[in-house]
Amino acid sequence: MSKLLIGQTLEALADPFEVPPEAAFRHRARGGVLISEGRIAAVDEADALRARASEVVDHGDALILPGFVDAHVHYPQTRIIASWGKRLIDWLESYTFPEEARFGDSAYARAVAGDYLDLALAHGTTTMCSYGTIHPGSVEALFEAADARGMRVLAGKTCMDRNAPEDLRDTALSAYDDSKALLERWHGVGRLGYVITPRFAPTSTPEQLEALGALWAEHPGCLMQTHLSEQVEEIAWVRELYPEARDYLDVYERFGLLGARGVYGHAIHLEPREVDRLAEVGAGLAHCPTSNTFIGSGLMRVAALKARGIGMGLATDTGGGSSFSMLRTMAAAYEVGQLGGTALHPAQLVWLATAGAADVLHLADKIGRLAPGREADLCVLDLASTHAIAQRAARAEDLWQTLFPTLMMGDDRAIARVYVGGEAAEVASGQAQVDDR
Ligand code: GUN
Numbered sequence: 001m002s003k004l005l006i007g008q009t010l011e012a013l014a015d016p017f018e019v020p021p022e023a024a025f026r027h028r029a030r031g032g033v034l035i036s037e038g039r040i041a042a043v044d045e046a047d048a049l050r051a052r053a054s055e056v057v058d059h060g061d062a063l064i065l066p067g068f069v070d071a072h073v074h075y076p077q078t079r080i081i082a083s084w085g086k087r088l089i090d091w092l093e094s095y096t097f098p099e100e101a102r103f104g105d106s107a108y109a110r111a112v113a114g115d116y117l118d119l120a121l122a123h124g125t126t127t128m129c130s131y132g133t134i135h136p137g138s139v140e141a142l143f144e145a146a147d148a149r150g151m152r153v154l155a156g157k158t159c160m161d162r163n164a165p166e167d168l169r170d171t172a173l174s175a176y177d178d179s180k181a182l183l184e185r186w187h188g189v190g191r192l193g194y195v196i197t198p199r200f201a202p203t204s205t206p207e208q209l210e211a212l213g214a215l216w217a218e219h220p221g222c223l224m225q226t227h228l229s230e231q232v233e234e235i236a237w238v239r240e241l242y243p244e245a246r247d248y249l250d251v252y253e254r255f256g257l258l259g260a261r262g263v264y265g266h267a268i269h270l271e272p273r274e275v276d277r278l279a280e281v282g283a284g285l286a287h288c289p290t291s292n293t294f295i296g297s298g299l300m301r302v303a304a305l306k307a308r309g310i311g312m313g314l315a316t317d318t319g320g321g322s323s324f325s326m327l328r329t330m331a332a333a334y335e336v337g338q339l340g341g342t343a344l345h346p347a348q349l350v351w352l353a354t355a356g357a358a359d360v361l362h363l364a365d366k367i368g369r370l371a372p373g374r375e376a377d378l379c380v381l382d383l384a385s386t387h388a389i390a391q392r393a394a395r396a397e398d399l400w401q402t403l404f405p406t407l408m409m410g411d412d413r414a415i416a417r418v419y420v421g422g423e424a425a426e427v428a429s430g431q432a433q434v435d436d437r
């Protein structure tokens with residue numbers, strides 16, 4: 001049983017930050033993606049694949065892309081997205097911590113996890129790397145909801161043993177034990193992966209960072225995620241808390257929390273030494289442009305960091321980020337690039353939201369590219385989903401010009417279909433039932 005999807009297709013050939021962007025993708029105006037047993041069996045001209053298909057789904061002029069990969073989110077912040085008026089530390093204390101405290105109730109965690117994944121799918125996102133709360137049950141809830149939907153999801157228990165409310169604090173030992181138990185229970189089960197997750201340097205004691213560094217050394221195949229140099233007040237605070245460290249990144253390095261499987265969110269106000277070290281160790285960065293503007297953090301220097309060969313994936317940073325949509329996030333990345341003097345090419349935006357993010361999450365052999373052998377997690381984009389977009393796209397002279405209005409102005413209405421493991425996902429449309437107990 002092979003299913004053939006027909007539409008426009010884009011195959012990533014190289015990193016568009018390293019080769020001319022137009023040369024980084026192969027575009028087929030009438031392409032086909034042949035799916036067999038949940039994986040991509042072939043990508044070619046549609047007509048060349050018809051004979052091998054037992055079922056054909058024709059998406060017309062729509063663009064078949066890999067499902068979006070969101071490199072950094074906090075699913076427990078779903079209900080507080082778009083909360084007004086605070087910068088990072090106040091935002092955490094006013095909105096985030098009170099909401100995260102609710103995840104001690106596993107039923108609440110399950111309700112939000114399911115709702116979040118449905119929202120992500122409705123926006124074309126098929127994989128994300130999420131923080132939980134300090135409660136192990138918050139991670140279990142997301143993994144169970146992902147498993148029920150057949151999704152490839154990465155997540156970890158957020159660890160904090162200081163500078164957080166009493167009911168949101170673990171200890172160095174319990175963080176180690178709980179993370180280890182979750183890792184042993186879930187890592188590599190089905191399509192799930194465990195991520196060791198110290199929230200950020202200010203909310204961990206040196207003892208906790210050391211314990212999590214030890215856990216990572218014992219399980220080097222896992223990812224480790226945390227936050228780095230997001231806001232100037234935060235960096236000053238880190239300097240006070242860790243006066244012996246050379247800089248923010250050095251705090252992590254001292255405790256064994258710097259490595260190629262590390263994913264560092266934000267990375268806006270980096271010192272030259274930190275950039276050198278990130279490049280040397282091959283660490284990955286998550287670019288969170290809607291969050292960086294929404295919380296007032298600053299402008300990440302995407303082009304300069306990519307020019308140093310540093311891996312980077314795009315991320316919504318739900319709910320510091322102000323959207324669930326990777327399209328909206330690409331628009332923000334473009335705007336932030338412009339403010340920093342670089343107009344990112346649409347090929348670069350698509351790369352950051354698919355292959356770039358998959359690479360940073362060390363899932364390049366599984367997702368993020370339309371290529372044989374990859375899991376068939378796909379997003380089909382309607383490139384004329386609204387009147388505003390359609391009238392602009394009608395003027396386009398090539399694929400990139402056709403796509404760019406959707407990247408700038410598109411939302412969930414542009415997501416014509418999502419496939420998870422080769423099956424059309426049931427995407428909740430319109431007003432979801434919100435269980436807000
Ligand atoms: N730094 C530490 N925790 C968080 C968080 O939840 N969101 C963001 N944007 N930054 C953080």
Ligand code: ZN
Pocket residue numbers: 072073074227265317320
């Ligand atoms: Zn974050």
